Amino acid sequence: MTMNVRTLCLGFLSTGEASGYEIKKGIEDGMFSHFIDASFGSIYPALTQLTAEGLLTVRAEEQTGKPDKKVYAITENGRKALARAISVLPAKDKFKSEFLFQMLLHQFITPDVMLAAIDKQLNDLRQDLARIAECRCSEQPHAGARFVADYGEAVLTASVRCLEEKRRELVRQTAAQAAE
Amino acid sequence: MTMNVRTLCLGFLSTGEASGYEIKKGIEDGMFSHFIDASFGSIYPALTQLTAEGLLTVRAEEQTGKPDKKVYAITENGRKALARAISVLPAKDKFKSEFLFQMLLHQFITPDVMLAAIDKQLNDLRQDLARIAECRCSEQPHAGARFVADYGEAVLTASVRCLEEKRRELVRQTAAQAAE
DNA sequence: TTGACACTATATCAGTTCGATATATATCGG
DNA sequence: CCGATATATATCGAACTGATATAGTGTCAA
Numbered sequence: 001m002t003m004n005v006r007t008l009c010l011g012f013l014s015t016g017e018a019s020g021y022e023i024k025k026g027i028e029d030g031m032f033s034h035f036i037d038a039s040f041g042s043i044y045p046a047l048t049q050l051t052a053e054g055l056l057t058v059r060a061e062e063q064t065g066k067p068d069k070k071v072y073a074i075t076e077n078g079r080k081a082l083a084r085a086i087s088v089l090p091a092k093d094k095f096k097s098e099f100l101f102q103m104l105l106h107q108f109i110t111p112d113v114m115l116a117a118i119d120k121q122l123n124d125l126r127q128d129l130a131r132i133a134e135c136r137c138s139e140q141p142h143a144g145a146r147f148v149a150d151y152g153e154a155v156l157t158a159s160v161r162c163l164e165e166k167r168r169e170l171v172r173q174t175a176a177q178a179a180e
Numbered sequence: 181m182t183m184n185v186r187t188l189c190l191g192f193l194s195t196g197e198a199s200g201y202e203i204k205k206g207i208e209d210g211m212f213s214h215f216i217d218a219s220f221g222s223i224y225p226a227l228t229q230l231t232a233e234g235l236l237t238v239r240a241e242e243q244t245g246k247p248d249k250k251v252y253a254i255t256e257n258g259r260k261a262l263a264r265a266i267s268v269l270p271a272k273d274k275f276k277s278e279f280l281f282q283m284l285l286h287q288f289i290t291p292d293v294m295l296a297a298i299d300k301q302l303n304d305l306r307q308d309l310a311r312i313a314e315c316r317c318s319e320q321p322h323a324g325a326r327f328v329a330d331y332g333e334a335v336l337t338a339s340v341r342c343l344e345e346k347r348r349e350l351v352r353q354t355a356a357q358a359a360e
Numbered sequence: 361t362t363g364a365c366a367c368t369a370t371a372t373c374a375g376t377t378c379g380a381t382a383t384a385t386a387t388c389g390g
Numbered sequence: 391c392c393g394a395t396a397t398a399t400a401t402c403g404a405a406c407t408g409a410t411a412t413a414g415t416g417t418c419a420a
Contacts, residue, residue: 001278001282003278003281004376004377005376005377007281008281011281011284011285014285014288019397019398019399020398020399020400021397021398021399022398025397031284032281032284034275034277034280035275035276035277035280035281036276036277036281037274037276037378038377038378039377039378039379040378040379040398040399040400040401041377041378041379041380041400041401041402042376042377042378044399044400044401045400045401063397063398064386065385065386065387065397066385066386066387066396066397066398067384067385067386067397067398067399068385068398068399069397069398069399070398070399079288082285082288083288083289086281086282086285086288086289087288087289087290087293089296089297089300090277090278090279090281090282090297090300090301091278092304093275093276093277093278093279093301093304094217094274094275094276094277095214095215095273095274095275095276096215096216096217096273096274096275097215097216097270097273097274098181098183098270098271098273099270099273100214100215100327100328100331100332101183101187101188101191101212101215101216101266101270102181102266102270103324103327103328103331104191104211104212104324104325104327104328105191105194105262105266105324106323106324106327107322107324108194108259108262108263108266108267109263109266109267110267113267116269117269117270120269120270121270121273124272124273142287143286144283144284144285144286144287145284147280147283147284147286147346148280148283148284150342150346151280151283151339151342151343151346152280154338154339154341154342155335155338155339155342157338158334158335158337158338159331159334159335161334162330162331162334162335163331166327166330166331184405184406185405185406199368199369199370200369200370200371201368201369201370202369205368217407218406218407219406219407219408220369220370220371220372220407220408221371221372221373221406221407221408221409222405222406222407224370224371224372225371225372243368243369245368245414245415245416246367246368246369246414246415246416247368247369247370247413247414247415248369248370248414249368249369249370250369250370
């Protein structure tokens with residue numbers, strides 16, 4: 001699967017036309033955000049390239065009260081390229097966590113730093129859960145959206161539960177050591 | 181948190197000396213693998229740089245039956261730099277999944293491609309679970325290792341359960357449509 | 361015995377992506 | 391009127407991946 005920013009843009013635009021800015025925001029806030037991210041520095045060049053290849057069309061749109069924008073739309077060739085790119089066995093998921101790195105090397109940090117990290121992590125996870133719930137309400141829930149929402153919710157809920165237990169354990173231990 | 185390959189190497193070497201090759205293998209097979217990855221192309225330059233800065237020491241070791249290797253060990257300054265790097269609030273977790281991208285855009289793929297993708301994903305998840313169980317047995321389980329193992333196991337188990345249900349649902353639907 | 365393959369080991373490099381920054385326009389609150 | 395925030399596009403250095411090169415050693419079947 002050729003999973004790069006190009007394919008991501010094609011995927012996003014398969015649901016409707018949008019500008020580079022709107023793609024970035026849409027990826028951050030919508031269903032894509034659970035498992036993908038992309039920066040302006042990769043989106044804008046990708047859109048220019050895809051347009052040059054005839055997989056997208058551009059249209060300059062003047063706006064009142066906002067800067068003008070370039071609205072991109074997917075072409076028939078673009079849809080074919082998208083279908084081709086995602087009809088391959090997917091690569092393995094990639095997960096990067098500074099938090100777990102910190103937890104594994106906990107002997108190098110103080111208990112209060114550790115507790116702060118856990119609380120931050122719990123907060124991040126709960127925000128993600130809230131965003132999924134929001135997507136469920138706002139977007140029309142076709143089968144694909146329901147799939148990724150259910151999957152994301154299952155994973156995040158399990159993470160929160162595990163972390164809450166770990167947190168209780170840590171507080172208990174710290175209190176016990178302070179009592180000595 | 182300055183979480184880059186440099187910090188990763190310092191973290192790995194905090195548990196004992198190793199060569200660049202051993203670091204790569206250790207990251208792939210051990211506890212680090214659940215939440216981090218790094219390539220030779222980033223590890224080797226990082227080790228050279230860290231050594232030049234006095235955070236590591238090198239020692240050439242001749243081997244019989246294998247090519248010679250450069251064994252790196254962390255210095256006192258290296259431990260300090262590591263402690264400094266991980267005593268900061270961690271950045272948010274990053275999760276990339278081609279699989280979920282495919283599932284979100286399921287209308288562009290055929291049911292058999294979808295089923296193959298789900299089976300591959302289930303297989304990947306189960307392999308990860310097996311690796312965690314293996315780490316639990318082989319490595320001496322200090323608190324940090326138990327933390328990341330429990331966390332990883334909770335997340336992966338939830339993923340597998342969710343996916344198994346989704347798979348059953350899909351098979352049921354496909355059979356129903358074929359019967360029409 | 362030789363050729364294919366796999367493992368150990370280090371190194372480099374093109375291509376991709378991130379994160380920061382620059383630039384511009386417009387709205388809104390103080 | 392100033393500063394903050396939002397919309398919008400673009401660029402660029404730094405970091406990282408994935409592929410490739412190089413080289414020594416072991417194994418195993420044809």
